[in-house]
Amino acid sequence: MYKxxxxxxxxxxxxxxxxxxxxxxxxxxxxxxLIGKNGAGKSTLVKILAGSxxxxxxxxxxxxxxxxxxxPSDAFNRGIxxxxxxxxxxxxxxxxxxxxxxxxxxxxxxFIDWVAAYAQAEQTLVGMQVQLEVRQPVGGLSFAQQQMVExxxxxxxxxxxxxxxxxxxxxxxxxxxxxxxxxxxxxNTGVAIIxxxxxxxxxxxxxxxxxxxxxxxxxxxxxxxxxxSQEIIHLMFGETVQRERPTDLLAGREPLLEVRDLSRExxxxxxxxTLHEGEILGIAGMLGSGxxxxxxxxxxxxxxxxGQIRVLGQRVRSVSPAxxxxxxxxxxxxxxxxxxxxxxxxxxxxxxxxxxxQIATRGFIxxxxxxxxxxxxxxxxxxxxxDSEQAVSSLSGGNQQKVVVGNWLxxxxxxxxxxxPTRGIDVQAKQQIFQVMWDLSREGLGCIFVSSExxxxxxxxxxxxxxxxxxIVDEVLPSxxxxxxxxxxxxxx
Amino acid sequence: MMRQRVLTWTRxxxxxxxxxxxxxxxxxxxxxxxxxxxxxxxxxxxxMQGIIAxxxxxxxxxxxxxxSVGSAVAFAGCLTAYLTQFLSNLGLPLVTALPLAMLASLxxxxxxxxxxxxxxxxxxxxxxxxxxxxxxxxxxxxxxxxGGFPLTVFPEWYNFFGxxxxxxxxxxxxxxxxxxxxxxxxMDYTSFGRSVYAVGGNIEAAxxxxxxxxRIKILVMAAVACLAALxxxxxxxQIMSGAATTARGWELDVIASVIIGxxxxxxxxxxxxxxxxxxxxxxxxxxxxxxxxxxxxxxxxVRGVLILSAVLINRINTASR
Numbered sequence: 001m002y003k004x005x006x007x008x009x010x011x012x013x014x015x016x017x018x019x020x021x022x023x024x025x026x027x028x029x030x031x032x033x034l035i036g037k038n039g040a041g042k043s044t045l046v047k048i049l050a051g052s053x054x055x056x057x058x059x060x061x062x063x064x065x066x067x068x069x070x071x072p073s074d075a076f077n078r079g080i081x082x083x084x085x086x087x088x089x090x091x092x093x094x095x096x097x098x099x100x101x102x103x104x105x106x107x108x109x110x111f112i113d114w115v116a117a118y119a120q121a122e123q124t125l126v127g128m129q130v131q132l133e134v135r136q137p138v139g140g141l142s143f144a145q146q147q148m149v150e151x152x153x154x155x156x157x158x159x160x161x162x163x164x165x166x167x168x169x170x171x172x173x174x175x176x177x178x179x180x181x182x183x184x185x186x187x188n189t190g191v192a193i194i195x196x197x198x199x200x201x202x203x204x205x206x207x208x209x210x211x212x213x214x215x216x217x218x219x220x221x222x223x224x225x226x227x228x229s230q231e232i233i234h235l236m237f238g239e240t241v242q243r244e245r246p247t248d249l250l251a252g253r254e255p256l257l258e259v260r261d262l263s264r265e266x267x268x269x270x271x272x273x274t275l276h277e278g279e280i281l282g283i284a285g286m287l288g289s290g291x292x293x294x295x296x297x298x299x300x301x302x303x304x305x306x307g308q309i310r311v312l313g314q315r316v317r318s319v320s321p322a323x324x325x326x327x328x329x330x331x332x333x334x335x336x337x338x339x340x341x342x343x344x345x346x347x348x349x350x351x352x353x354x355x356x357x358q359i360a361t362r363g364f365i366x367x368x369x370x371x372x373x374x375x376x377x378x379x380x381x382x383x384x385x386x387d388s389e390q391a392v393s394s395l396s397g398g399n400q401q402k403v404v405v406g407n408w409l410x411x412x413x414x415x416x417x418x419x420x421p422t423r424g425i426d427v428q429a430k431q432q433i434f435q436v437m438w439d440l441s442r443e444g445l446g447c448i449f450v451s452s453e454x455x456x457x458x459x460x461x462x463x464x465x466x467x468x469x470x471x472i473v474d475e476v477l478p479s480x481x482x483x484x485x486x487x488x489x490x491x492x493x
Numbered sequence: 494m495m496r497q498r499v500l501t502w503t504r505x506x507x508x509x510x511x512x513x514x515x516x517x518x519x520x521x522x523x524x525x526x527x528x529x530x531x532x533x534x535x536x537x538x539x540x541m542q543g544i545i546a547x548x549x550x551x552x553x554x555x556x557x558x559x560x561s562v563g564s565a566v567a568f569a570g571c572l573t574a575y576l577t578q579f580l581s582n583l584g585l586p587l588v589t590a591l592p593l594a595m596l597a598s599l600x601x602x603x604x605x606x607x608x609x610x611x612x613x614x615x616x617x618x619x620x621x622x623x624x625x626x627x628x629x630x631x632x633x634x635x636x637x638x639x640g641g642f643p644l645t646v647f648p649e650w651y652n653f654f655g656x657x658x659x660x661x662x663x664x665x666x667x668x669x670x671x672x673x674x675x676x677x678x679x680m681d682y683t684s685f686g687r688s689v690y691a692v693g694g695n696i697e698a699a700x701x702x703x704x705x706x707x708r709i710k711i712l713v714m715a716a717v718a719c720l721a722a723l724x725x726x727x728x729x730x731q732i733m734s735g736a737a738t739t740a741r742g743w744e745l746d747v748i749a750s751v752i753i754g755x756x757x758x759x760x761x762x763x764x765x766x767x768x769x770x771x772x773x774x775x776x777x778x779x780x781x782x783x784x785x786x787x788x789x790x791x792x793x794x795v796r797g798v799l800i801l802s803a804v805l806i807n808r809i810n811t812a813s814r
Binding site for chain 1: 683687690699700702
């Protein structure tokens with residue numbers, strides 16, 4: 001008997017199908033891993049199971065009975081509790097208040113029964129075999145302890161299903177072990193645990209069973225004890241087709257960007273890299289390997305502790321986005337929605353954001369001069385728009401990404417740093433972005449391409465650096481490896 | 494299609510339409526409203542606050558606020574009077590002493606605004622709090638340098654800056670139009686203005702696009718404080734004295750005009766032209782209520798209701814877009 005079932009779940013978004021006829025069941029007392037690469041549909045499925053998203057079609061059953069989940073509290077009342085990556089605790093309140101948030105025991109009228117509250121919170125923690133002082137404020141706890149509080153909060157309602165979304169992404173090795181112990185304990189009491197993670201080794205330790213999603217499809221469910229990592233990787237990535245890179249792309253000798261001994265505590269250490277004229281340099285690594293932080297530090301968007309950066313042979317003294325732009329460096333951020341675009345503004349002004357000073361003559365900007373830039377980028381990147389005065393928020397992900405790229409191309413840079421430029425965009429837009437990178441390479445520009453999609457790196461790059469735990473551990477040539485080989489190299493500890 | 498067009502046009506020009514409606518009602522109801530003398534009077538009355546409102550529009554578009562403009566007006570007037578007295582006591586003729594004092598007031602205004610901006614970006618203190626602090630500091634300082642009594646040290650010709658006419662048009666009104674044109678050009682046709690919109694719309698995207706957001710915030714805060722000092726000088730010229738009690742509560746009217754003009758308190762959106770409408774609207778409403786003999790107590794209530802309705806109209810407009 002399944003505690004929780006998803007039956008023929010479909011979820012459609014305009015332009016994409018996030019989930020395509022997914023049917024799954026979760027048994028009590030077992031730890032079920034839910035895995036898949038970015039965009040496979042994991043988080044959509046979690047949201048549907050947690051009641052925060054409605055499926056286009058299909059039904060959810062709890063203990064075999066179909067139930068409509070209209071809101072997160074609906075799901076919660078049915079015994080489905082979720083702990084998200086971003087914790088939802090109130091830092092100023094005590095452990096007990098957080099665990100019992102909104103459900104504090106009362107004595108006559110509005111007055112809180114503190115004795116009962118502390119006892120109740122204490123009891124929940126003891127049941128989980130976690131030692132925490134219930135009177136102390138949550139803000140002073142470590143991240144791992146806060147996560148325990150979050151789990152306790154979920155467990156205090158005795159749920160029958162507990163979903164954990166990437167629970168170890170911010171934990172140390174030791175903390176991960178105590179979390180696993182806790183998860184085991186909970187599973188032994190009969191709770192069905194749904195565990196979302198991308199760390200394969202971890203799943204070996206904690207999961208009984210793994211369900212793999214790929215491109216919105218349920219491609220397989222395997223017993224962890226009877227399967228190999230190779231098989232899971234194969235399920236996750238499918239038949240990887242390696243597309244050919246154009247043959248006329250040649251990297252020059254002249255170094256455009258040199259990074260020496262760049263370090264930032266807790267993020268990346270002793271990074272050395274050189275980007276040459278016309279070169280597309282890939283950086284591969286799992287989430288949390290420090291690749292994004294490194295790229296942002298090179299652009300001056302985030303600080304670093306030591307090391308140096310040279311652009312065109314010249315050492316950059318004060319690294320900031322403004323100075324890097326002056327030196328001909330461009331950067332398209334990972335989170336284009338929040339960091340790359342002013343959503344409420346028009347496509348036109350977003351395409352002219354970075355190049356404003358170049359478009360202006362003595363500080364003055366006219367529509368006509370902006371329109372020249374806008375037309376050039378719209379044509380070059382084939383951005384599909386009806387009118388450049390539309391708000392940029394009305395565009396699809398792929399077209400928004402093209403606006404971010406166009407914004408930087410109009411500055412006529414020598415070096416472009418791409419942070420996950422293909423996340424959440426359709427196949428055609430992806431190929432167009434690659435085409436742009438190749439064209440830039442032909443013009444002699446250097447590109448750094450950070451991506452979690454190994455096939456993309458292999459298709460696009462001249463050379464790929466592999467990052468693990470904040471360090472560059474290896475360098476490979478696309479011709480000398482396969483997608484599976486590269487994935488294994490990124491994940492190996 | 495046609496209907497859609499009319500609808501969008503109506504939505505975009507709703508304040509203009511309401512303003513025309515208000516004028517029509519007043520033309521029939523309030524005696525003397527449409528006389529040249531009354532309209533010039535309205536124009537003079539709205540000029541001082543209007544000058545500050547254009548600066549405030551920039552501040553609000555950049556995602557900040559300045560609550561100290563009223564006290565800055567009083568302080569600038571008092572400081573100009575005080576310095577004039579001080580310098581002429583040193584033996585300088587008034588012809589030199591007064592312009593020096595005016596220049597000093599404007600510069601100090603600029604410096605205080607710049608300091609606000611600097612504290613904002615360096616220490617992350619909201620401008621709401623910083624300028625609230627300035628509000629009492631400046632009021633107190635104005636009282637300190639005047640000793641609580643209006644300083645009447647100005648020569649007759651100084652009155653021109655507040656009460657004078659050029660070709661029959663009040664001098665402050667000319668400055669008002671000038672500041673309108675300048676800020677309009679600045680916000681629409683310069684990279685500085687466009688950066689102000691970008692910073693207010695999404696500060697992180699602006700920073701990552703290599704825009705110097707620190708500079709933008711500092712300059713915008715400095716601009717409004719400097720304009721407040723300018724208004725303070727003209728106000729002191731109109732009443733021919735530096736008094737600590739002038740312009741009390743102006744910040745409310747100034748911010749109200751900006752909001753009535755459609756500028757979003759969230760930042761990133763707004764128009765100088767909208768503020769022009771907002772300033773005129775508020776000015777005419779107050780004038781009309783006075784002509785209709787509505788008590789000042791009611792005027793306060795109406796003003797508050799107006800601000801609330803303007804914000805609601807804006808929110809509903811944004812939501813339906």
